[in-house]
Amino acid sequence: MHFLDIAKNRYSTKQYNPNEKLSEDIVQQLTQILRLSPSSINSQPWKFTFISDTKIKSALATVSYHNLEKIEQASHLVVFSVIDNVEKFENENLSQLPETATNFYNQRVKSLGEAGIKNWMQHQVYLSLGFFLAACASMGIDSTPMEGIQPDEYNKILKYDGYTALFAAVIGRRDVADFNQPTFKPKFRRPLEEVVESI
Ligand SMILES: Cc1cc2nc3c(=O)[nH]c(=O)nc-3n(C[C@H](O)[C@H](O)[C@H](O)COP(=O)(O)O)c2cc1C
Structure with a gap:
């Protein structure tokens, strides 16, 4: 299938079939795909947690607002986290990168200060979400990105140290009656000529 058709x-x-679990092979492929996500200067300031354990998934569902039911029903919950300590990033990630990368970081990122550096790291994790959603679609896996989570509660439940949860995604197989499918509810997007220009 052409990628345009995959995108359509x-x-x-919004509704998953709780009886359909993704195979271990599929999940392993997705872990490798996320590891291969691109990032600025190859900084990779992230951690991805795949959760199928029903007890932990349920605990996280209760601190995920309107996403509770999706998390309960879907096969896996994937939590996208970012390094929350600049020193840790510089010691563990930056130190392994080539000089061109560290030069870029020192000249263009470090001057942004702690909040700016953390913001820059978060951008990289968001990029991995786009990569992941596209990969899921190309593999015929249903997914839902979710900012509607309580990161502090996620951090406690997952016992994160040095990372903070940013957002999550659920993956699995849709309930065949899911109202949000494009066949039932056509996609809303702003007109092409408003969002794209050719010069
Ligand atoms: C970063 C991000 C966060 C989102 N958070 C949620 C969420 O918490 N719950 C939800 O049901 N959908 C969430 N969505 C889904 C969007 O509402 C959806 O992508 C948008 O309406 C376009 O619809 P489509 O993905 O079906 O094409 C999120 C999407 C993105 C990219």
């Missing part, structure tokens, strides 16, 4: 067909799934 993918959607944020």
Whole structure:
């Protein structure tokens, strides 16, 4: 299938079939795909946590606002986290990168200060979400990105140290009656000529 058709067909799934679990092979492929996500200067300031354990998934569902039911029903919950300590990033990630990368960081990022550096790191994790959603769609896996979570509660439940949860995604197989499928609810997007220009 052409990627344009994949883009037309993918959607944020609102109702999952709780009886359909993704195979271990599929999940392993997704872990490798996330590891291969691109990032500025190859900084990779992230951690991805795949959760299938029903007890932990349920605990996280209760601190995920309107996403509770999706998390309960879906096969896996994937939590996207970012390094929350600049010193840790510089010691563990930056130190392994080539000089051109450290030069870019020192000249263009470090001057932004702690909040700016953390913001820059978060951008990289968001990019991995786009990569992940596209990969899921190309593999015929249903998914839902979710900012509607309580990061502090996630951090406690997942016992994060040095990372903070940013957002999550659920993956699995849709309930065939899911109202949000493009066949039932056509996608809303702003007109092409408003969002794209050719010069
Ligand atoms: C970063 C991000 C956060 C989102 N958070 C949620 C969420 O918490 N719950 C939800 O049901 N959908 C969430 N969505 C889905 C969007 O509402 C959806 O992508 C948008 O309406 C476009 O619809 P489509 O994905 O079906 O094409 C989120 C999407 C993105 C990219």
